[in-house]
Amino acid sequence: MKVTYNWLKEFVDFDLSPADLGHLLTMLGLEVEGMEQLGGGMDEVVVARVLEKNQHPNADKLSLCKVDNGKEILSVVCGAQNFKQGDTVALAQIGAVLPGDFKIKRSKIRGEESCGMLCSEKELNLADESAGIMILSSDLPLGTPFFEAMGLKDTIFEIGLTPNRADCLSVIGIAREIAAKLGKRVRYPSIVVPEYGQPVDSKVSVAIQDAVGCPRYAARFISGCKIAPSPAWLVNRLNAVGVRSINNVVDITNLVMIELGHPLHAFDYTQVAGGQIIVRRAGEGEKFRTLDGQERTLTATDLMICDRDRAVALAGIMGGENSEITETTTDILLESAFFDPPTIRRSSKRLGLHTESSHRFERGADLDMVPKALDRAASLMAQLAGGNVATGRVDNFPAPKALASITFRPERANAMLGLSLTAERMAELFRNLEFQVQPVSNGSFQVTIPSYRIDIEREIDLIEEICRLNGFDQVVATMPVAQVISDRPSLHQRLQRSVRDHFVAEGMHEIVSFSFIAADAADRINLNADDPRRNGIKLCNPLAAEQAVMRTTLLPGLLETASRNMSFRSLDLRLFEMRRVYHPVPDQEMPHEPVYCAGLISGTRDQESWCQQDVDVDFYDAKGIVENLFELLQIRGVRWSSEEPEPFYHPGKCCRIVVGNSTIGTIGEIHPEVLKRYEIEQSVYYFELNFEELVRLSGSRKAIVAPSRFPDSVRDLALLAPLDLPSAQLIDCVKSLKLQELEKVAIFDLYQGDRVPEGYKSIALRLRYRASERTMTDDEVQQVHQKVIVTLMGKLGVTVR
Structure with missing residues (x-):
């Protein structure tokens, strides 16, 4: 927001220097980002009079002039002829x-001495273009600095406003802040509308079909206007704040917008069919050409200003080319309205059309300023464009809103700010801001908020206003009082650290990938059509197509990372990630966000060396990492089940990890089709574990049993078993006997081939027997061993080789 020092002084009396005023505004929360001296350092540009104008003796297009600057007569060569x-x-x-x-x-110019230059508006940065030098009023005193004589010496403030302070997008709004801080009163512009002749209702009608998008719409009819360049004071004022002058009528609407903060729009009345204004939503796919000459394709969310036959403006953003003010315009329909901020914001952003009007409406204009801004512009058009303003105004306001009222407790404000202001002082500060204050019981106030302060919604906002106006520098710096408590990590946090340390000890590197994945990630990893992990939460405004959905599994992120590394010939990878996934919960707004830990290994098992051959990692390398983790967390009773494999694994080379009746993870080799989609050309092994389940199961310690001091007896048992019989069932079957003498059982050999029937495999178990109180005899060992054999043959249908 740009505003000038002199313009502010028109609305409030103050004696501050420009530098002091800049500091005051910044301390009020209106940060002054820059100050520019208009006319500063240009006192050598003075008012002068042309005494003689003669043809240059050596140039047809130049004049040789004698100029009086009030002190001496100077010779000046000039190329202008106006x-x-x-x-x-x-x-x-x-x-x-x-x-x-x-x-x-x-x-010297063409042989003649020139002791200065006659200036145009462009050369003094007062206009973008100029047809010749400036011709000034003859009553200006000679020798006076030009900017001082013209009243143009000024300071321009560039103020950076936060989005909530829409009330300060105007000169009057900033003046109101200065007045409140200094305890002054604001001089509002005097608005007197000279009305003539027929009532406005006979020329203009307004129908609001969407009261949500447009709660209020007012209009006036002005006839007999003459479109012409604006007077110098108006052009200079607009130029100072960065607005280009167009013509007197359009310049008036811009002046009022900057002065009062409320955008207006002027229509050529002859182009508004029937003088009817209809506020409605656009049709889906409707076309409309705006003032910038661009044809826009609209949607049903866009708000339009229409006449009886067609759209004439994009509400709150830009007018239409079909109803703009031209040199032949004489009759004007002047609009002042309030538009719904979210509606304007959505349309402006979607169309990429950001204007001074949309900038104000999307932040929230003043609902009660609608008629005031309309009348202010109408009075100026009567004055500067010779217009006749019809009697009255149309003001369609279907549902007037009462002003907000908030209960304020002075003692709470003092407690929060560390101040000791009296209630009377706080009431005075509120009244300086033009808030209405009514004392109520218990020393509290009922504060009524004016319509221009849409950012004040709660008591805490009022407390902030007290702090601003009293001065942020008045808040005493104090050390916070805090109770020091030993914050011990929770079990969840301790185990997270332990698991990370374990993976690092296994030679793995942690990655951190985005929580968002591509919408087609579920297809790329072969998830079934009914898999709930396909129901990822979609982002409303994704930054890229590859980050459109919240992840439901860590696999896509790890595969993307592996693919990227392999494209740089980093082929030996051991990666892990420990992050949240996001599973939608029916009938709940927030998803379930469990932590998962996942790992990926690929490439050779060991570093390249002259003394060994390269051996690639396999399923058992990944399984060993997971088994060591279970040992670390003291998780017992783990089963490796090949039932219901995940679709992204290679068939027959994967399994589920089960404890009790719960699946806590999966492990296996990634399916070749999945690897192909990620442009990976070597085998990849992956595991994924539900960390929340690991926390639940961790710490299931076994009872400590003193080792037996008696010798053990080992028996090997070779069994012929069907190929589809999981070897884990053999172990489980033996353990189900709960034999006290059985110390350990393990598989030590697996064989298929010669002398083994087709469809079968040979599995060799090694069983260790030991008694805790005596040495077992061979007969005793054989009896227990025979019991194991009978149980295996009876329950699992295996035979002894």
């Missing part, structure tokens, strides 16, 4: 530095 002898002009004397760091020096 002036005559006796005109008052702006003279840049020798030593003057013009915008663009252009320094005026004594020079």
Whole structure:
């Protein structure tokens, strides 16, 4: 927001220097990001009079002039032809530095001495273009610095506003802040509308079909206007705040927008069919050409201003090319309305069309400023464009809103701010802001918020206003009082650290991938159509197509990372990730977010060496990492089940990890089709564990049993078993006997081939027997061993080789 020092002084009396005013605004929360001196350092540009204008003896297009600067007569060569002898002009004397760091020096032009330059508006940075030098009023005193004589010496403030302070997107809003801080009163502009003739209702009608998008719409009819360039004071004022002058009518709407903060729009009345204004939503796919000459494709969410036959403006953003003010316009329909901020924000962002109007409406305009801004512009059009304002105004306001009222407790404000202000002082600060204050019981106030402060919603907002106006520098710095408590990590946190340390000890590297994955990730990893992991939460506004869905598994992130590393020829990978996944929960807004830990290994088992051959990692390397983790966490009773394999694993080379009746993870070789989709050309082994289940199962310690001091007896048992019989069932079957003498059972050999029937495999078990109180005899060992054989043959249908 740009505003000038002199413009602010028109609305509030203050004696601050520009630097002090900048500091005051910053301390009020309106940060001054820059200050520019208009006319500063240009006192060598003075008012002068042309005494003689003669043809240059050596150039047809140049004039040789004698110019009086009030002190001496100077010779100046000029190329402009729009002036005559006796005109008052702006003279840049020798030593003057013009915008663009252009320094005026004594020079000879075509053989004639020139001791200065006659200036145009463009050369003094007062306009983008100019047709010639400036012709000034003849009553200006000669020799007076030009900017001082014209009242143009000023300071421009560039103020960075936070989005919630829409009320300060105007000169009057900033003046109101200054007045509140200094205890002054704001001088609001006097609005007197000279009304003539027929009532406005006979010329204009307004129908609001969408009261949500447009709660209020007001209009006036002004006839007999003459479209012309704006007077110099208006052009200079707009130029100072960065607004280009167009014509007197459009400039008035821009002036009022900057002055009062409320955007307006002027229609050529003859282009508004029937004088009817209809506020409605656009049709899906409707086309509309805006003032910038661009054809826009609209949606049903866009709000439009229409006449009887067609759309004439994109509400709150930009007018239409079909109803703009032109040089032939004489009758004007002037609009002042309030539009719903979210509606304007969505349309502006979708269309990529950000204007001064949309900037204000999408932050929230002042609902009660609608008629005031309308009347202010109408009065100026009558004054500057010679218009006749019809009697009355149309003001369609279907559902007037009461002002917000908030209960305020002074003692709570003092407690939160560390101050000791009296209730009377706080009430005074509120009244300085034009808030209405009504004392109620218990020393509290009922504060009524004016319509322009849409950011004030709760008591804490009022407390902030007290702090702002009283001064942030008045808040005493104190050390916080805190109770020091020993914060011990929870079991969940301790185990997370232990698991990470375990994977690092296994030679793995942790990665951190995005929580978002591509929408087609479920297809790329072969998830079944009914798999709940396909129901990822979709992002409303993803940054990229590859990050459109919240992940339900860690696998895509690890495969993307592996693929990227392998593309750089880093082929020996041991990666892990320990992060949350996001599973939607029916009828609940928030998803279930369990922590999973997953690992991926690929490439050779050991580093390259001259003394060994390269051996690739396999399933058992991944299984060993997981088994060591279970040993670390003291998780017992783990079973490895090949039933219901995951679709992203290679068939027959994967299994589920089961404890009790719960599946706590999976492990296996990634399916070749999945690897192909990720452009991976070597085998990859992957495991994924539900960390929440690991926490639940961890710490199931076995009872400590003293080792027997008696010798053991080992028996080997070779069994012929069907191929589809999981070897784990043999171990489970033996352990189910709960034999006290059985110390250990393990598989030590697996064989298929010669002398083994087709469809069968040979599995060799090694069983260790030992008694705790005596040495077992061979007969005793054989009896127990025979019991194991009978049980295996009876329950599992195996035979002894």
